[in-house]
Amino acid sequence: MPLSRQQLIEALGRVARGDQAAFEAVYAATSLKLYGIVVRILGRRDLADEILQEVYVRVWQSAGDYDPASSSPITWLATIARNRALDEAKRKSMVSLEDNPQLLQLPGADDPSANYEEIEETRRLYACLNELEPEKKEIVLLVYHYGLTREEIARRLNRPVPTVKTWLRRSLEQIKACLGQ
Amino acid sequence: MTEEDDIDGLAAEYVLGSLDPSERAAVEVRRGSDRLLAAAIGAWERRLAPLSLQAAQDIEPPAHLFAAILAKITTPRPQEVILLRRHARRWRGIAATATAIAACLSLAVGWFLYQRILEPKLLVAELYRSAGTSTADEMVNPAFVVTVDLDACEITARPVTAQPRPGRTYQLWIMREGVPAPESLGVLSGPEGLTAPCRAFAPSTLANATLAVSQEPDGGSASGTPSGQFAFFGKLMAAAHGPTGEKSR
Numbered sequence: 001m002p003l004s005r006q007q008l009i010e011a012l013g014r015v016a017r018g019d020q021a022a023f024e025a026v027y028a029a030t031s032l033k034l035y036g037i038v039v040r041i042l043g044r045r046d047l048a049d050e051i052l053q054e055v056y057v058r059v060w061q062s063a064g065d066y067d068p069a070s071s072s073p074i075t076w077l078a079t080i081a082r083n084r085a086l087d088e089a090k091r092k093s094m095v096s097l098e099d100n101p102q103l104l105q106l107p108g109a110d111d112p113s114a115n116y117e118e119i120e121e122t123r124r125l126y127a128c129l130n131e132l133e134p135e136k137k138e139i140v141l142l143v144y145h146y147g148l149t150r151e152e153i154a155r156r157l158n159r160p161v162p163t164v165k166t167w168l169r170r171s172l173e174q175i176k177a178c179l180g181q
Numbered sequence: 182m183t184e185e186d187d188i189d190g191l192a193a194e195y196v197l198g199s200l201d202p203s204e205r206a207a208v209e210v211r212r213g214s215d216r217l218l219a220a221a222i223g224a225w226e227r228r229l230a231p232l233s234l235q236a237a238q239d240i241e242p243p244a245h246l247f248a249a250i251l252a253k254i255t256t257p258r259p260q261e262v263i264l265l266r267r268h269a270r271r272w273r274g275i276a277a278t279a280t281a282i283a284a285c286l287s288l289a290v291g292w293f294l295y296q297r298i299l300e301p302k303l304l305v306a307e308l309y310r311s312a313g314t315s316t317a318d319e320m321v322n323p324a325f326v327v328t329v330d331l332d333a334c335e336i337t338a339r340p341v342t343a344q345p346r347p348g349r350t351y352q353l354w355i356m357r358e359g360v361p362a363p364e365s366l367g368v369l370s371g372p373e374g375l376t377a378p379c380r381a382f383a384p385s386t387l388a389n390a391t392l393a394v395s396q397e398p399d400g401g402s403a404s405g406t407p408s409g410q411f412a413f414f415g416k417l418m419a420a421a422h423g424p425t426g427e428k429s430r
Contacts (some may be wrong), residue, residue, distance in 0.1 A: 020251070027247055032239035047400050050370060052242055056250045057373060070223060075230040082233055086198045087205065088370065088399060122231035140197065144232050145200040166421050167193075172193040172225075179228055 003029040008073040009066075016064035023060055030074060031056075034081040041085035041147055051088055055081045089147040128178035136171045143168070185319045192221035196229055200287070201345055230344040236260065245378075252335065252376055306392050308415035318342045325369070327353070327392055331384050336366060337372040343394075352401045354411070356384070357390045366399040390417045 008029060014022035034055060039048045058080055066076050069071060129137050139157075143149050150168065154161045195208045212219045214281050307323035324343040329336050338353050345351075350370055354363035367375045379387065393411035395402070402408050 011425075023254075024247070027208075027250070033234070033243050035242040036238045036240040037233055040238070042400075044400065047368075049243060049246060050368060050375070052246060053250050053253060054373065056373060057253050060254045071227055071230070074234060075227065078230060078233050079226050082198075087202075089198075122234075124232045125228070143197050143199045144229060149201045150199050151201065153199070155243045164221070168194060168197065168199055171196065172190065176189075176193070176228065 005074075006027070006070055009068045012059075012063045012066050015060060019131070023056075026059065026077075027056060030077050033074065034077060037078055037081045038085040041082065041089050047088065048085075050085055052081070055084050055140055086147045124179060125175075128175045131178055132171050132174060136167055139164075139167065140171050140175075151160060188215075188218050189221045189284065192218055193225050195222060196225035196329075206347060213216070220308055249376060252333075253373060285430050301421045302331055304387055304417040305420045306415035306417045308392055308394055308413040311393075311411060311414045324375070325351075325353075325415070326346070326392060327415065327417070329417060330380055331379070331387075334379045336368070336377045336379050337374065338369055339375075340369060340372060343369075345371070346396065348399060349396045350401055351394050352397045354393045354395060354407060355382070355387075356393065357386045358389070359386070363407055365402070365405065366392075368397070369394070387417055388419055391415070392417060 003025065008026065011022045011026045011029075015026060031052070035048065035052050038051050038055070039045060040052065042048050049054070055077075059077065062080075066073065070076075071079075129140065132140065141152055143153065148156075150161050150164045153159075154164045191208060193198075195205065200208065208218070208222075212222055255351065305329045308325040310319050319342050322342045324333040325338055325340055327336065327338045327358050340351075343351060350367050350368050353366040353375065355366055356363050367377050369375050382390075391414050393407075394413040395409060395411050397408050
């Protein structure tokens with residue numbers, strides 16, 4: 001059942017106090033999104049099942065650490081899920097953005113779970129990504145969505161690892177400057 | 182490049198996901214004590230979060246997952262596991278003594294004890310290192326403790342002295358009488374170990390089954406069989422009482 005941002009913040013507060021019903025509500029409202037993130041990074045449902053369990057155990061244990069002033073609740077939850085999946089990721093086969101064209105698209109305005117602020121943040125980020133050279137934009141997205149390491153990118157592109165590191169760092173600096181944050 | 186630039190670049194690559202596992206682990210340790218790095222990671226997580234939220238397709242997780250999560254958040258904490266281990270050791274000693282007595286006593290007493298062993302509520306195994314060099318801690322304490330709660334039909338494995346190795350994952354296997362090949366019970370990917378349902382196994386085949394742990398590439402054995410020799414072994418034995426710690430059911 002969808003929860004508004006404020007409802008999710010309040011539910012996490014109750015989870016921090018050991019409220020299992022609130023925990024179930026958080027799970028019901030967010031598990032589809034977090035499972036989607038974990039499955040995309042890991043590519044294996046069986047492994048994703050284990051990691052999603054760990055993610056929510058972590059949510060249960062550390063809900064008290066969530067600070068609404070720092071990030072939205074779904075961003076905080078997605079970060080836990082993504083970090084845990086990246087730690088686990090080893091699959092990293094020859095994935096291609098051509099197989100997942102939605103990763104290059106702007107979010108749909110009809111996404112009911114996205115509020116105006118989130119859509120604007122996403123539009124700004126994509127505008128900055130579009131200022132990168134196409135190859136570098138693809139590298140940034142491949143790394144973000146599939147957790148490819150510098151070495152794996154270097155092998156794919158037949159480039160030295162230090163060159164890839166320089167590309168990544170410069171691309172990220174460019175994104176930061178473009179976002180002005 | 183200033184140190185601050187370098188920290189920001191490191192944070193950016195950490196959040197992007199391009200660091201290799203050892204670099205990533207090092208950043209995770211360092212962020213706990215380096216406030217500048219922690220702040221830079223937080224800022225990059227906020228900058229790039231829209232990518233994650235926008236691109237992820239919603240996928241319905243399997244229905245049983247939430248019950249498994251609830252079980253995990255209500256299973257015994259490490260100190261309770263140690264108590265359980267002591268409990269198990271005591272009962273194992275009693276069981277051994279009882280077996281010796283039973284050999285000498287009447288058939289009726291033997292039958293009574295046989296029934297107790299035949300219908301246990303809880304099975305416990307302590308897995309010790311069988312390959313490689315044991316540390317002093319490993320020589321006196323098990324690497325893993327595995328419990329099978331037959332009432333709840335739940336197998337729980339927790340590391341005790343076993344330490345994670347970068348790039349490797351522990352995988353738990355069961356070898357049952359009459360079953361020719363080891364069967365995987367799952368991957369022990371963190372300090373919380375694993376919890377798995379036991380419904381695939383008849384209770385009579387679990388008592389006295391041998392458990393073993395192999396070291397596999399991250400994610401577990403791709404072939405469905407152990408990649409090399411087992412590093413840890415233990416045997417499931419009956420204990421008399423159910424596990425400590427409340428259950429959600």
